[in-house]
Amino acid sequence: MLQVGCDVCRIEALESMLKEEPAALERLFNPEERQYALSQGRPAEHLAAVFAAKEALGKAIREPSLLGKYYREVTLFHREDGTPALRFSGQLTHLFSAQGIFVTDLSISHDGDYAMAAVLVERKKLQCDQCLLSLSALEERGIADRLIPMVGKDGAVSYRCPVCFRGW
Numbered sequence: 001m002l003q004v005g006c007d008v009c010r011i012e013a014l015e016s017m018l019k020e021e022p023a024a025l026e027r028l029f030n031p032e033e034r035q036y037a038l039s040q041g042r043p044a045e046h047l048a049a050v051f052a053a054k055e056a057l058g059k060a061i062r063e064p065s066l067l068g069k070y071y072r073e074v075t076l077f078h079r080e081d082g083t084p085a086l087r088f089s090g091q092l093t094h095l096f097s098a099q100g101i102f103v104t105d106l107s108i109s110h111d112g113d114y115a116m117a118a119v120l121v122e123r124k125k126l127q128c129d130q131c132l133l134s135l136s137a138l139e140e141r142g143i144a145d146r147l148i149p150m151v152g153k154d155g156a157v158s159y160r161c162p163v164c165f166r167g168w
Contacts (some may be wrong), residue, residue: 001125001149002104005059009052011110012043026086028054030072032130049108050076050116056119057086061101076108084108086119100124100135129166 017024019060020043025034029050037046053076058064060127073089085145088096096102125147136160139143 001123002116002120003060003062004120005061006056006116007059007118008114009048009055009105011042011044011048011081011113011115014047014051018044018047028071030075031073032077036077045110046114049110049117051105051113052087053084053108053117053119056106056117057103060103060119060121061096061123063098076106095116100126115147115160125159127159128161128164129158133161 001104015140027048029037029047033047033050037043038051040046054071054074055064057074068168070089070092073092075087076084077087086103088107101146102122102124103119104122108117108119109113124135127133128135128138128147135144137148147161148162148165150158150165152158
């Protein structure tokens with residue numbers, strides 16, 4: 001299942017934080033993000049985009065409060081081609097993987113007074129609802145690398161491996 005989250009941040013809020021509460025920056029941004037932002041002409045613009053990206057990620061995974069504990073363990077960086085991406089600490093990577101969460105895309109932008117970000121995540125079901133085999137067990141056996149969503153008459157979604165789906 002694909003899930004999207006987006007957020008908008010006022011650049012002025014980060015400008016105020018830079019001037020009046022620099023210690024707050026250490027709680028929200030890791031050293032790599034702060035260093036990059038401070039090397040730019042308008043550091044608050046970059047920090048606002050990073051903050052929006054982290055908030056958008058929290059919304060995409062449907063657990064915004066989770067990231068409150070992990071703000072510094074999410075790093076926004078730019079790939080060689082200039083596109084933004086998110087990198088996670090080992091602990092957060094493990095937590096997301098255990099929940100079947102995989103970040104597939106990130107977009108950031110800023111214009112005028114605002115910065116915005118959108119994050120797309122894929123949440124994979126990790127177990128067949130019929131035979132109860134885990135997705136990793138199905139992959140190890142070469143049976144399947146994904147589960148098939150099935151919508152019942154009541155609108156409820158269940159997931160089946162290809163073997164259970166075909167009734168073999």
